[in-house]
Amino acid sequence: MRNVSGKILPGRISAVMGPSGAGKTTFLSALTGKISGCTMSGMILINGKNESIHSYKKIVGFVPQDDIVHGDLTVEENLRFSARCRYV
Numbered sequence: 001m002r003n004v005s006g007k008i009l010p011g012r013i014s015a016v017m018g019p020s021g022a023g024k025t026t027f028l029s030a031l032t033g034k035i036s037g038c039t040m041s042g043m044i045l046i047n048g049k050n051e052s053i054h055s056y057k058k059i060v061g062f063v064p065q066d067d068i069v070h071g072d073l074t075v076e077e078n079l080r081f082s083a084r085c086r087y088v
Helices: 024-031 075-085
Strands: none
Touching: none
């Protein structure tokens, strides 16, 4: 991926959508610092400051592809479950 930019507003749930193979999971994994073996450059600004995403691991997350989420839960329930796991 090249020249990727975006803005996520506080207090909102955001979605990254696209066809299979478009790089959604790779993008989110790189953004949250959960990827290795590739060259990344650029900045992640948090509240306008260039800060490490690792400082925010407990409050930032995403629900990955549907094959590893709980199939009996709704999208909202899966998001809430993921969020609750961060405070254990």
